[in-house]
Structures are given as C-alpha cells and as structure tokens.
Amino acid sequence: MRVLMCNCHNSLKLPKLKLGPDVKVEEFDDLCKTKPEIAPDEKVVIAACSPNLLEGLFPGTNAEFVNILEHVFLIGHRPEKAEQMINAAVAKMEKTRPVKTKFFQISSRKALVIGGGIAGIEVTAQLSKNGIETTLIEKTPFLGGTVAKLDRLYPEGTPYSHTLMPLINTMQSQKNAVSLCNTEITKVSGRVGDYKIELVTRPRGVQECINCGKCIDVCPVEIDDAGKSRKAIYYVPTYPDMYAIDFAACTRCGECVKVCPGRIDLNEQEKVSEIAAGAVIVATGLLWYDVSRVEEYGYGRLDGVMKTLEFERAVAAGTLRPKKVAIIYCAGSRDSKHLPYCSKICCLLGLKEAKLIIDRYPDVQVYVAAMDMRSYGTFEYLYNTLREKGVSFIKGKPSEVFRWNGKLAVRTEDLFTNELMEIEVDNVVLSSGFVPDVETFSKLKINLTVDFPVLYENAGLSNTELPRGIFTAGAATFPGGVAETLIDARKASHSALSLLAQKEIETKINQAVVDEDLCSVCRMCIGTCPYGAISVVEDKIKINEELCMGCGICSVTCPAYASQLEGWNHEGLREQIRELAQQGDIVAILCRWSAYNATERAAQDKLGYPGNVKIIRVPCTGAVDPSHIMLALNNGAKGVLIGGCYPHACHYARGNFRAKAREQILKLNLESLGMAGNQVRLEWIGKDEAHKFVEIVQEMNK
Amino acid sequence: MIDLKESDPQFKWEIVKKEGGEGLLKCFGCSDCAASCPVRYFNENYNPRKIIRLTLLGLKDRVLTSPFLWFCAHCHACTERCPQGIRVAELINAIKNYAVDQGYCPEGYKMQLDLLLKMGRLYEVEDFDLKKRQRLGLPAIDKTIPDVARILEYTGILKVLQK
C-alpha cells in the first residue's frame, strides 16, 4: 500500500520511520500542490496535515488520513508515535471496504415548489424562466402567503400589492409555470432527480367566477381571518382572480348557490394527482408559535390581546381605534420554556406595527416593552424614526398582562429608571416568534432536530453533501423580511437549477452496506437510522442509497455486524485499534465534526498533552462499537475516551445520544467484571474546545 | 458609583458551585424576575435582578452585607417566569447560604436559631396556651422539644454560626 507523506517544505521533518514491509512510502514537499494521482479504487494512507484540509483536495479518495503534523510534530511527541499511527492506518485500510461511487440519474427535469408565498412564487418564476417545468402548490385558495395579508411593507412602507403583484405577474407570464391552489402533498417517493409526488387538491367550490360579489352579500357566515372579518365565501385580490369557499367555515346553507347558480358547487370533490419532479423546493413560509402558551400574556384569554398580524389587519381595516397600545417583544422567544432562539424579524414587526398605527392616528400612545431591541442593519432607521414620533421604549421583559377593574394593563420593570411600572392600555400586541415547518420536512424525510433548516445547513448536512434535491426558500429556511426572503428564494432557485442542469450526479459518501449472508432481518437497525434510510424490501434489509448519510449508527446496532459502514467497517477499525493501542495508552476515538477538530486546535494553540494519547477519527460517536473499546482495553490501554458533539449538535441527529446510552451500559458491564468503569469516558467536546480535550486526557492519564 | 476595582472575579464561580446557584451565568438581565416579584411590589428596594447583577459583577461585599438578600419570600414566581430557566429563588438561597458560610447572617435569624435551640420551637408555649387547648379538648403538648437541638447540631448549622 502506498503511504503518501508530506514534509511541508521541510517544516514537517521526521527521522526515517520504521514501517511495515508492504508499505511503499512516497515523500512530497507539498502534497497539496503536487496532488499525486490516486486511482479511483486504490486504497492509500496519507500522512500529512489535517484531513479537514486534505479531504477536499482528494475528493472521494479511499484514504486514511494520518495527521502527523498536529498529532505528533507540532505538539512534540516522539516519532515512534507517527510510526504507530501510520502502521495502524495501513492495517485499517487493508481491511477496509472501498467507498463505492454512486450515480443518480436526473430523470425528471421538472420541479415542485411547495408554498405560494413570495418565496415560492419567485422560485417558480426563476425556474420556469430557465426552461424548467415548475408546479407551484399552495394550500390556501389564493397565492401570496403572508404578504397578501399585510397592509404595507416596511422599511419603505410600500403597499403590499406593489411588491406582490409584479412577482405573481412575472410568474404567470412564464409558459413553464403552473400553479395549483388548495393543494398539498400527501405522499413522496423516489429520490433526487426522480421524485413521484402525490398531490391532493381540495375543492374550491367556485368555477368561472365573474367577480360580481353577490355571493358575499348573501353569505350568512362571518368569521375572523387573522384580525379581519370575512364571509365563508370570499376573495383575496391576488391570484387566481376568482372567489373561493372556505369549507371549514361554510354551513352549506346554499344561499350563494341561489344567487349564482351553475358556478358554485358545494359538493365538489377533492382530486388526487401525481407529478414527477427532479427537485423539490420547500417554501412553506412563516409558521406562528402558539403564543397562547405564554399564559402570563393572556392571548386567547384576555380581550384586547392580539398578535402582530391581527393588529395590522384590524388597524388597516379601520375596525380598531385604540388610544393606547403596548407592544410586547419576545413573547415566547428566547425563552427556554417556549422558543429558545430568536426569530429575527419580530423586532422589525413590532416597530412596523408601532409606525402603522402612529401614522394613521398620530394621537395614539405607543409603548414598546422590549428586553432587547434587535433592529439589525438599516432597520435601525425605523427605530430612530419611531423614537422621534414619540413612541416610548421600555427596556425590560413584562411579567404579565392582566385585567383589573375592566382595564387591560401590562406589568413590567423599566430598566432605565429601575422602577416597577404598570401600563394601562386598550390593546396589547404580542410580537411572537416562528417555528420550523416540521410536518412538511418530515413528509420529505428531513429530520429537523436542529430547529430551522438554515441551522441544519450549518451543521454540514447541506443539500450539496446530501444529494436529495430538496431545497428550502424564504421564511421556511428561516424567518426573514421580504428582501431577505426574495434573496433566499433566488439562491434556492440557482441551487435547484444547477442540479437539474446535470444528466446525472456522482457522489461518494461512505454509506452503510448490508451483508445479506449475516443479516437475519431482525429489523433492529430500522428504528435507529436517523434518516429512515433502512427498510425491508422483499424480506431483505435494504439501505436506500439516496437517504443514507453514512453515520454508521446501524453498524453498531446490528447484533450480527451485518451492516457496515464503507470506509469505517468494524474489521478495519479493529485492526487500527489493535496496532495503535499500546500498554498504558489513552485511546481517543473522536467524532470528525467536533472533538477531532479540538485536537487540531490544541496543536495550533500549543497546548501540550501526553504522547500516549492516540487519536482515531470516526464519522460519529454513534458508530463506536463497544467491542472497539474493549479491544483497546484488552490491548492494555489505560483508558478510552469517546469525544462527540454536544447533545443538540449531532450532525446525524442523534448519534451522540446512542453513544451515551452505549457508554452507560458498557460501564456497568465493566464494573460487573470487576474493572473500573471510569476507564471509559464519553465527553461532549466542541470543535474549538482544545482546553477541554487536553484537561480530559490529562485527567485520564493520572 | 460601582467601582469594579472592588470586584472579586471568583465570586460568581463560587455561587455557581453551590446547590441552586447553577443557573447564575445564564442571566441576560431581562428583569422578568423583578417584575414578577410580589415582595418587590411592596418594597422597591428588594430586587432579585439587582442581586443577580451585583453577584455577576463580583461585588461580593455589597451582596453579602445587603439586608435585601433576606427579603425573598420563596414564592417562586420568578422561577416560573425566568426565560432562561434559572431557578431564581434557589439562586437567591444559594447566595444566602454562601453569606452564612462567610459569617453574614442577620441578627433576626440568629435569634430564631437561639429560640429553636432552647425550646425546639419558634413560639413559646405558655400555660395560657395549654389551658386553652384543654378547654378545646386537645391534648397537652411539651413546652420544649429537645430533639430539635440535636437535629440542628447534626445539620452543622451550629458550627457555621459558631454556637
């Protein structure tokens, strides 16, 4: 086997190493510039600097990276350690299955966009303009989403229709664009480049409408639609240009049919259809947190307490004329009991509602109670304007909203004066936050354990790494204003376009492979897969190559070791541990996303740790088998450290929780065998927590 | 004026180590605790947010000698509301415990302890009470409960207060 070694222009100089007999060492001055040829199915060992730097240079190579720079040279460990590391890597590679290259045909050059808000409309316009047949589905009867419900758009104060209608018209003028309202997805099957999606279109109840409005006059049902009242048959001036029946509210009294026979059908049936798409774009937009759960603010319990959207609509409709208004910020946001994160746009929405009412009724007294004001970017100007318009900003998080002698009031502390304060008002507006659309994502088999998709992308699980052909656009990615939403929609369109422009895509991710001879179809692996990639097909366990992300969790769950991870199969790992672990060593098996990076940080920051700490890089702590740990201990290792991501930061959703459960069982077993359970430690070590890593291994060495 | 030269940077870490003090560093100063506090409603000098703030700034002497530290009524309204999930009432307790460890204990508490040591009760049982009980058909009770003194000794509080 070839071992490619780099001396980094003579700065990484080790004495001649004693390596195994079958090893052919090739030395380079700068491996990263020379980039030697490596055959697609060749297995090599690369002994140089960090795999984080080199992996990108040798994409899809079957290489085991030995970080002699940061694990030996920079921290002043003896060259023998490098010898052991390289020999262990060679032993591992000999028993390691190469990673197969997978090709996915892009059989359908069409796209499905879910959600007809501005994001979905913009994506549909962009894709269809570029020749992609695109279907846009919207679950309500009208396009436009949240923007269609608003009065005007800040920072400029543009009427909503001036932003929305040009977008809709651009999309409608494209011959490749189709939009279906009252439509949702029910079933999704297939894979990137070749999805089959089942749609259900619910009845609209109205056809060939001439917009005369007689039906509205006779409809006896009046309901509140987010702050504005309307009839059960109604119209929103966006698209399509016809009325619709809200069947959830309609009593089927038939009055409308009497004034408009032939065009209204109260018994229209829902229709099921199927479409093919190579890419799916999720643009399901803003989803409110249920603010009635913040009980102390009284939404749904106290009259006069409303949400921003309801307030905006009621003020715009002229049905609300308060003299005093309090706007409470972070209602349920940045709160460990509700939404622990900041939804980013609610501060802007609060400022907007303040301006909206003051512009309309200058005598209104507006109090904004905010624990912090996050008027990022140029929204700061809006904040400035509002102070000049006389809005009182109170710093502090109100403790409650209550009614006393018929009056609505907010209790808070004013942090500027340090005094308690009660504000008597006519209306309280709660600026509450937004939640991710877990339902749609789970239909698409995307596990949102890390809140919004934008964070999911950060976690390294982006669509580029995950060849799923599913993209997110607009507020579904993360809540944002109109400008941010449109920018995000364009980015999503371009990602989808560059996928659909290809004939086939090629990927080389380490994936799980099942050995049918060993597998007894016990199905234990099915439930442990965070991606739902495992299923039973014709009485055999099948791994879906489009879904498997290569965490290796199933390979440890499998009692027969039938499921194995390419590049990290157990046999290879065991060989590596057998070679590497010496008497008295600390073997550190570390997650490539977090703890492993901390060891590199330690070297860069010149934090020393003992030379008997031997590091093994794994995709996830969930892929560490108890037998690996036992093997290290059998070999005489003093301790085994398993280092992974913090509980909610696992790149594979829940591998670290699996590791934790296994560690605890293993400890009990060790103790029942009369060994010290604390020889094995599982620790959460963040990417940059070099200090923590060093402290732990030093402690284990005592 | 706050003079940070007087600040003891270790103070907050010592409180964090105490039972109940774990959440201290999570505080982002929203003042929901202060706005929820019924004691503060009647006495503006008491302010849990301010105690937490001074603790975070390391102003140990100010915190430990402050009479307001002892005003908390343990109603836990703050604990229920805190958006950061800090058990605020427990945190105040941790600071109180620390204060006692350091020899700061209000006279009133010491007097109560004396009563407990002597009688095993906070309220003295007088002949008048016993007569009243008899009239109501209730059994007589002991004027002192010596076991309480043993419990107090066992808890170590006597050593802390050098009794």
Ligand SMILES: Cc1cc2nc3c(=O)[nH]c(=O)nc-3n(C[C@H](O)[C@H](O)[C@H](O)COP(=O)(O)OP(=O)(O)OC[C@H]3O[C@@H](n4cnc5c(N)ncnc54)[C@H](O)[C@@H]3O)c2cc1C
């Ligand atoms: C009260 C309020 C005031 C605002 N004011 C401003 C402002 O002044 N300036 C500004 O820049 N921004 C403002 N915004 C933000 C603005 O509304 C958003 O930026 C914008 O709506 C995001 O567009 P979107 O298409 O991503 O989502 P949305 O507009 O929410 O559209 C999502 C669409 O998807 C549909 N949908 C959801 N789930 C499904 C499903 N499963 N299947 C099919 N369809 C589905 C929904 O019905 C909806 O039509 C405001 C927001 C609010 C709430």
